[in-house]
Amino acid sequence: MKTTALIMAGGRGERFWPKSRKNLPKQFLSLTNDGKTMIQLTVERILPLVEMDDIYISTNENYRDLVKTQLPNLPEQNIICEPVGRNTAPCIGLGAIHVLSKYDDALMIVLPSDHLIKQKTLFLNTLRNACQVAQENSNLVTIGITPDYPETGYGYIRFDEEISIGQAYRAAEFVEKPDLETAKTYFESGQYLWNSGMFVWKISSILNKMETLMPETYLGLRKIQEAFGTAQEESVLQTEFAKMRSISIDYGILEHADDIYTVPGSFGWDDVGSWLALERINPTNEFGNVLSGTLITVDTKNCILQGGTKLIATVGVQDLIVVDTPDAILICQKENAEDIKKVLENLRICDQTDYI
Amino acid sequence: MKTTALIMAGGRGERFWPKSRKNLPKQFLSLTNDGKTMIQLTVERILPLVEMDDIYISTNENYRDLVKTQLPNLPEQNIICEPVGRNTAPCIGLGAIHVLSKYDDALMIVLPSDHLIKQKTLFLNTLRNACQVAQENSNLVTIGITPDYPETGYGYIRFDEEISIGQAYRAAEFVEKPDLETAKTYFESGQYLWNSGMFVWKISSILNKMETLMPETYLGLRKIQEAFGTAQEESVLQTEFAKMRSISIDYGILEHADDIYTVPGSFGWDDVGSWLALERINPTNEFGNVLSGTLITVDTKNCILQGGTKLIATVGVQDLIVVDTPDAILICQKENAEDIKKVLENLRICDQTDYI
Numbered sequence: 001m002k003t004t005a006l007i008m009a010g011g012r013g014e015r016f017w018p019k020s021r022k023n024l025p026k027q028f029l030s031l032t033n034d035g036k037t038m039i040q041l042t043v044e045r046i047l048p049l050v051e052m053d054d055i056y057i058s059t060n061e062n063y064r065d066l067v068k069t070q071l072p073n074l075p076e077q078n079i080i081c082e083p084v085g086r087n088t089a090p091c092i093g094l095g096a097i098h099v100l101s102k103y104d105d106a107l108m109i110v111l112p113s114d115h116l117i118k119q120k121t122l123f124l125n126t127l128r129n130a131c132q133v134a135q136e137n138s139n140l141v142t143i144g145i146t147p148d149y150p151e152t153g154y155g156y157i158r159f160d161e162e163i164s165i166g167q168a169y170r171a172a173e174f175v176e177k178p179d180l181e182t183a184k185t186y187f188e189s190g191q192y193l194w195n196s197g198m199f200v201w202k203i204s205s206i207l208n209k210m211e212t213l214m215p216e217t218y219l220g221l222r223k224i225q226e227a228f229g230t231a232q233e234e235s236v237l238q239t240e241f242a243k244m245r246s247i248s249i250d251y252g253i254l255e256h257a258d259d260i261y262t263v264p265g266s267f268g269w270d271d272v273g274s275w276l277a278l279e280r281i282n283p284t285n286e287f288g289n290v291l292s293g294t295l296i297t298v299d300t301k302n303c304i305l306q307g308g309t310k311l312i313a314t315v316g317v318q319d320l321i322v323v324d325t326p327d328a329i330l331i332c333q334k335e336n337a338e339d340i341k342k343v344l345e346n347l348r349i350c351d352q353t354d355y356i
Numbered sequence: 357m358k359t360t361a362l363i364m365a366g367g368r369g370e371r372f373w374p375k376s377r378k379n380l381p382k383q384f385l386s387l388t389n390d391g392k393t394m395i396q397l398t399v400e401r402i403l404p405l406v407e408m409d410d411i412y413i414s415t416n417e418n419y420r421d422l423v424k425t426q427l428p429n430l431p432e433q434n435i436i437c438e439p440v441g442r443n444t445a446p447c448i449g450l451g452a453i454h455v456l457s458k459y460d461d462a463l464m465i466v467l468p469s470d471h472l473i474k475q476k477t478l479f480l481n482t483l484r485n486a487c488q489v490a491q492e493n494s495n496l497v498t499i500g501i502t503p504d505y506p507e508t509g510y511g512y513i514r515f516d517e518e519i520s521i522g523q524a525y526r527a528a529e530f531v532e533k534p535d536l537e538t539a540k541t542y543f544e545s546g547q548y549l550w551n552s553g554m555f556v557w558k559i560s561s562i563l564n565k566m567e568t569l570m571p572e573t574y575l576g577l578r579k580i581q582e583a584f585g586t587a588q589e590e591s592v593l594q595t596e597f598a599k600m601r602s603i604s605i606d607y608g609i610l611e612h613a614d615d616i617y618t619v620p621g622s623f624g625w626d627d628v629g630s631w632l633a634l635e636r637i638n639p640t641n642e643f644g645n646v647l648s649g650t651l652i653t654v655d656t657k658n659c660i661l662q663g664g665t666k667l668i669a670t671v672g673v674q675d676l677i678v679v680d681t682p683d684a685i686l687i688c689q690k691e692n693a694e695d696i697k698k699v700l701e702n703l704r705i706c707d708q709t710d711y712i
Contacts, residue, residue: 296699298698299692299695311683312687313373313688313696316692324685327666329667331669331687332670332671333671340669
């Protein structure tokens with residue numbers, strides 16, 4: 001059975017403002033020092049497992065040219081543009097019917113486009129194990145990450161050690177981002193994994209589940225599929241996709257099915273969820289600073305400083321995120337990193353959309 | 357007797373980096389919202405008391421053109437360029453012999469070029485009182501500022517309430533910048549004034565004191581004066597001025613004379629000594645922020661934000677000074693404002709003098 005991949009690249013990456021912008025969001029930025037963008041790294045990482053012709057990028061019309069430029073070897077018809085954002089369930093459904101129009105059935109690996117993974121071989125092995133379970137047993141398989149610490153920014157998967165198929169364990173429960181106290185109990189119990197947002201299933205398996213659990217969305221997807229190659233293709237997509245309920249695959253499917261399995265993995269995964277990730281993925285200096293650009297630091301500790309073309313001089317500061325871009329500068333206390341979206345809200349209110 | 361003024365404008369204003377630069381120091385910047393530079397405000401302020409033709413600007417060759425541009429009505433020969441910086445005593449001495457070459461004797465008001473004064477009429481009245489004492493009694497007269505709070509960044513003058521001439525009291529003691537404890541006792545005693553660095557005396561009085569207390573400097577000044585108008589004028593100035601001891605007028609003269617008088621004044625004086633002054637001279641918003649430029653502030657308190665052409669967004673920060681300029685950005689915790697000079701030291705060490 002063919003192995004295909006759907007890489008989801010429609011996000012806005014607001015927590016990486018001001019580098020991540022509406023017209024150039026995080027997945028199209030390079031946040032590592034190899035010069036490669038997040039989406040380029042994502043594609044490169046799975047090429048040993050999936051042929052380029054079988055990689056699909058789900059995004060929207062605004063980013064079509066970015067995808068073409070950054071992934072010149074990707075077949076143009078593999079860029080799937082959603083007419084509107086409807087969260088991951090419709091996105092994955094749309095990807096599935098695209099694959100279905102090419103293959104009778106196939107394995108589909110679903111991946112975010114903006115995560116980082118250090119140990120690529122371990123990652124591929126985990127995916128191979130997941131593919132095996134998904135193919136042989138028709139299960140929906142998620143990739144769970146063995147937690148390193150009680151992170152409060154991720155969802156968790158409780159797995160059942162008693163019930164396993166191959167390298168996969170039954171996913172007993174999906175839980176939302178916990179508070180610190182809860183995260184600590186999860187972490188200490190050893191029964192929880194981080195929900196990485198990476199999934200493996202057969203096209204037939206996920207569409208069957210959609211038919212049962214999200215029948216209206218499934219119906220819409222079928223209509224879209226039937227219109228493929230006709231003069232109505234675009235208008236049907238527009239109409240049907242817009243009607244779909246905006247819901248994540250977790251809420252829409254995974255939390256309601258009882259035959260979900262999870263393959264635990266540990267391969268240096270990072271969701272690069274906010275500027276704070278730069279401390280995890282880059283080396284810090286003797287004062288705990290992550291530095292790039294032309295900088296003078298005086299009594300500066302545990303800061304993330306991302307210079308642009310200007311000199312940045314810091315004096316007596318700690319736990320700051322500073323990001324300079326050609327038209328905007330962010331200065332944010334680390335513990336308030338989530339509030340960067342409030343800057344964007346304010347910019348919208350003030351109608352200063354050029355900065356968004 | 358003619359009243360003249362010597363405005364000292366040779367400083368580098370390093371504590372106002374990155375706006376204040378070697379090529380455009382603080383006295384030539386506008387830090388108020390009237391668009392006028394510090395030196396323009398200084399000249400404008402004393403025009404009711406001193407004719408433009410009798411105002412002298414002491415600076416150095418680098419700033420001659422700035423003075424000419426910013427003070428187009430000032431006679432060009434009134435720009436006195438020191439060949440090297442030798443602190444205020446030689447600076448004042450050089451100013452004095454320039455005045456002496458024009459008038460047999462005259463009153464000389466000595467003023468820094470980079471202070472701000474809110475109540476101009478009260479200021480002029482204080483100067484008039486000082487002029488009267490200086491003229492009638494040949495005393496050296498300093499302007500003392502009634503303290504508003506126990507500032508540790510100023511020198512203090514202890515005055516003797518029992519001994520007065522006109523509006524002036526005998527200056528019993530000059531003391532250096534005190535620690536907070538000492539400043540509090542000074543403040544509470546009511547016997548101390550801030551040393552404003554503004555002085556009034558007759559040319560004859562100050563030169564007589566120099567002859568007694570700084571005889572070598574005095575000799576050098578006389579040689580310079582004798583060379584005025586000759587072919588050797590420039591070379592004598594270079595040689596003699598360079599030989600002079602670098603010393604402040606306070607150390608060189610005032611602390612060693614026993615007939616110094618001080619006129620207390622209270623006229624909204626601010627030495628604008630660092631970025632922190634912006635909180636005193638500008639209105640703060642409801643969160644204690646002093647703002648200029650295009651800004652988005654989220655959970656931002658008691659900050660001084662000086663934007664440039666870019667948007668500055670701050671999130672969760674307090675007590676920060678942020679200054680954006682075309683080529684450099686400063687981010688400094690308020691309590692470390694004195695350490696801005698360490699940035700300049702580092703820039704010198706790294707030979708990045710373009711930023712200085």
